[in-house]
Amino acid sequence: MDADACRSWLAAESRAYADDPCSAQDRLAPTQALFERVVSGDPSDFGVELAWYLTDLCGELWRSEQIEAVLDAVMSWVEAGFGERAAVPVMSLRCRMHLRFGRLEPALVLLDRLTRRAAASPRAVDQAHAARALGGAMSMQRQFATAIVAMREAISLFRACGDRGRWVDIYASISVAHRNLGQRAEEQQVLREGLAIAIEQRRWISACNTGSSLAEELLGDGREEEATLLLHEAETHLRLAGAGGERIAKELFAAQAALAWRRGDAPAAIALMQRVVEDSRRFSMRRQVVHRLKQVARWQQLSGESDAAIATLQEAHALELEDTRESSRMDSATELQRIEVAHAQQLQARAEAHASELADKAAALQQALDLQRQMQAELIERSKLATLGHLLAGVAHEMNTPLGSALTVLSTVTELNAGLVDRLTEGTVSRRHFTTELERCQESAELARRNVEQALALVQSYQHIDARHAQEPTRRAGLPCLIRAAWQRALSPGTALELRCDAALEHELPAEALTEVLLQLFQNVERHAYPGGRAGVVEVVAQLEPRADGDHLRLSVTDAGRGIPADLLPRVFDPYVSTQFGRGRSGLGLFVAQVTVIQRLRGRITVDSTPGQGCRFDIEFPIG
Numbered sequence: 001m002d003a004d005a006c007r008s009w010l011a012a013e014s015r016a017y018a019d020d021p022c023s024a025q026d027r028l029a030p031t032q033a034l035f036e037r038v039v040s041g042d043p044s045d046f047g048v049e050l051a052w053y054l055t056d057l058c059g060e061l062w063r064s065e066q067i068e069a070v071l072d073a074v075m076s077w078v079e080a081g082f083g084e085r086a087a088v089p090v091m092s093l094r095c096r097m098h099l100r101f102g103r104l105e106p107a108l109v110l111l112d113r114l115t116r117r118a119a120a121s122p123r124a125v126d127q128a129h130a131a132r133a134l135g136g137a138m139s140m141q142r143q144f145a146t147a148i149v150a151m152r153e154a155i156s157l158f159r160a161c162g163d164r165g166r167w168v169d170i171y172a173s174i175s176v177a178h179r180n181l182g183q184r185a186e187e188q189q190v191l192r193e194g195l196a197i198a199i200e201q202r203r204w205i206s207a208c209n210t211g212s213s214l215a216e217e218l219l220g221d222g223r224e225e226e227a228t229l230l231l232h233e234a235e236t237h238l239r240l241a242g243a244g245g246e247r248i249a250k251e252l253f254a255a256q257a258a259l260a261w262r263r264g265d266a267p268a269a270i271a272l273m274q275r276v277v278e279d280s281r282r283f284s285m286r287r288q289v290v291h292r293l294k295q296v297a298r299w300q301q302l303s304g305e306s307d308a309a310i311a312t313l314q315e316a317h318a319l320e321l322e323d324t325r326e327s328s329r330m331d332s333a334t335e336l337q338r339i340e341v342a343h344a345q346q347l348q349a350r351a352e353a354h355a356s357e358l359a360d361k362a363a364a365l366q367q368a369l370d371l372q373r374q375m376q377a378e379l380i381e382r383s384k385l386a387t388l389g390h391l392l393a394g395v396a397h398e399m400n401t402p403l404g405s406a407l408t409v410l411s412t413v414t415e416l417n418a419g420l421v422d423r424l425t426e427g428t429v430s431r432r433h434f435t436t437e438l439e440r441c442q443e444s445a446e447l448a449r450r451n452v453e454q455a456l457a458l459v460q461s462y463q464h465i466d467a468r469h470a471q472e473p474t475r476r477a478g479l480p481c482l483i484r485a486a487w488q489r490a491l492s493p494g495t496a497l498e499l500r501c502d503a504a505l506e507h508e509l510p511a512e513a514l515t516e517v518l519l520q521l522f523q524n525v526e527r528h529a530y531p532g533g534r535a536g537v538v539e540v541v542a543q544l545e546p547r548a549d550g551d552h553l554r555l556s557v558t559d560a561g562r563g564i565p566a567d568l569l570p571r572v573f574d575p576y577v578s579t580q581f582g583r584g585r586s587g588l589g590l591f592v593a594q595v596t597v598i599q600r601l602r603g604r605i606t607v608d609s610t611p612g613q614g615c616r617f618d619i620e621f622p623i624g
Contacts, residue, residue: 006046014053018164021203024060025244031057032066039073048074048083052090059166060205062247062283068097088118089165092129099136101285111137128157132170144177151177168197168206172213188217204241208234209248212255219258231255250279254292266303270296286323290316301411310408317404406451413444472510472600474623479505483540486515490522496535497526503542503555507623513600520593521557521617529561529614536561544623552603553623560614564607572607597621 013031017023031054038047051074058066071094078087091114098107111133118130135151138144151170158167171194178187191214198207211234218227234252238245257272273296280289293316300309420437480501487499522538530536539558544551564572575591597605603621 024057028057043077043082045083049086052086061244088126089129092133095133096136099140124161128154144180147177204237205245205248208237209251212251215255247283250276290319402451406448409444409448472513474508477509477511479503486518490519498537500539516596517593520589525559529559555619558616563611564609
């Protein structure tokens with residue numbers, strides 16, 4: 001078909017789909033096959049417009065992974081100027097998919113471009129898509145009030161231009177924003193609006209999802225009769241959706257589980273929600289699986305199934321930790337893949353365009369050099385993101401145990417208190433039983449307090465990791481006094497270690513930052529070089545070195561302890577690297593010391609060690 005015939009066919013297909021959205025299930029496979037043939041050829045306007053139609057079909061059926069694949073195939077075409085009529089909608093969808101999967105940075109970059117492009121467009125529908133993406137970005141940054149305004153504007157624009165696309169889903173996004181603002185009445189009202197629009201447009205999958213969500217919210221308010229009616233309607237909507245509703249059925253089951261729990265049928269509620277968890281593993285994002293697991297755990301706890309509740313919570317926490325790691329890996333891998341593809345395209349274009357002329361070859365070599373520099377800079381940034389992901393994964397691992405334990409204990413205390421109140425009301429509790437229950441509550445509360453204190457101690461240790469320092473303040477100080485004060489603060493009372501100090505110097509020093517570094521190094525010596533209270537000697541030597549750019553202070557901290565294993569030495573300054581990780585040691589001490597030296601002292605720190613013969617840390621920084 002020529003271009004006009006292709007567009008005529010696509011317009012007819014789009015109208016038929018809008019008339020019967022549930023036909024998306026039947027239209028998806030042939031449209032996908034056509035799209036694969038189109039993208040195997042040269043870039044075209046039709047290819048971009050076909051991609052937009054195909055993503056609408058995928059969205060109707062809740063197939064976000066397929067949407068990502070389609071967008072990956074045509075984004076380079078959009079950036080090259082093809083598909084003007086569908087460009088802004090495609091860019092808006094790509095932006096929202098970035099946000100859905102937690103990729104905020106590329107989403108904001110793309111949002112800036114599509115907003116400017118929509119502002120220059122005469123089509124109101126382009127401005128509607130830009131407002132929708134803006135609302136999603138505001139929600140991602142927890143600016144919920146602003147997000148609601150933007151998404152309401154998008155709905156008004158879609159209505160005004162008579163767009164028949166899948167903008168009904170915006171109501172669900174607005175309801176989430178109201179929920180985060182604590183506005184339950186507004187949240188439920190928005191869900192009612194979305195349900196009415198979904199029914200009006202015969203989008204039965206969306207109607208089932210929205211009705212189920214609203215029923216679950218009403219059950220939370222104790223409005224069982226209304227919720228039951230909504231669930232009957234949602235069952236009807238699911239039947240009308242046909243085979244295409246497979247992925248949304250779990251939302252109906254979740255609301256039915258909540259209703260069973262409300263009616264006191266705990267076994268049925270737990271069994272239904274466990275089915276929801278299994279379906280969520282197949283069709284939903286990891287964070288939605290975590291949400292449902294926590295619901296099951298709460299019901300198991302309240303039903304007296306403490307062991308099952310703890311196991312379910314542990315599974316939820318493990319998924320949360322994996323989600324953190326996966327986000328970091330996915331961001332780095334996606335960006336690296338994009339760079340590699342761009343590099344390959346540049347090489348191919350350069351070879352085809354400049355093969356015959358020597359001058360053009362020289363220009364192409366310069367272009368390759370510039371691209372290589374850009375790739376190096378971008379890879380460095382990706383490395384920083386990977387390190388941050390590792391750091392966050394470690395934080396989540398450390399915080400998981402105390403907070404998970406505290407949550408379980410507090411749930412038990414809540415159950416004990418509720419039972420005690422019921423017995424007091426009924427007048428069936430004896431003094432002895434009352435005292436015993438209070439003692440159990442007190443013991444549980446004390447256990448929860450200790451776990452929360454442990455979590456707070458971890459949080460306070462993370463506060464030292466802060467690279468946002470201006471010029472470090474200095475004060476006149478005697479170096480020997482500063483070293484001995486840090487020694488006394490760092491070591492345990494009654495330590496068998498001996499300090500030898502050769503640092504007769506008084507100068508303007510960044511005392512606070514230097515003390516922080518010494519604390520970390522002295523604590524590292526006690527814990528690792530001479531563990532178990534062993535005796536030993538630690539020697540600190542200071543030397544002032546005049547240089548052309550000002551005086552530098554070189555400080556050496558030397559011990560004759562166990563030394564650092566050869567396989568650990570290259571990673572000794574990395575976060576969460578420790579031979580005692582998980583035994584009260586976070587593995588952050590030397591990482592904090594390195595960050596402090598680099599960012600606050602504007603210097604460098606190195607280590608030299610031989611196993612069994614001790615080690616030496618050298619710190620060098622300007623003081624002139």
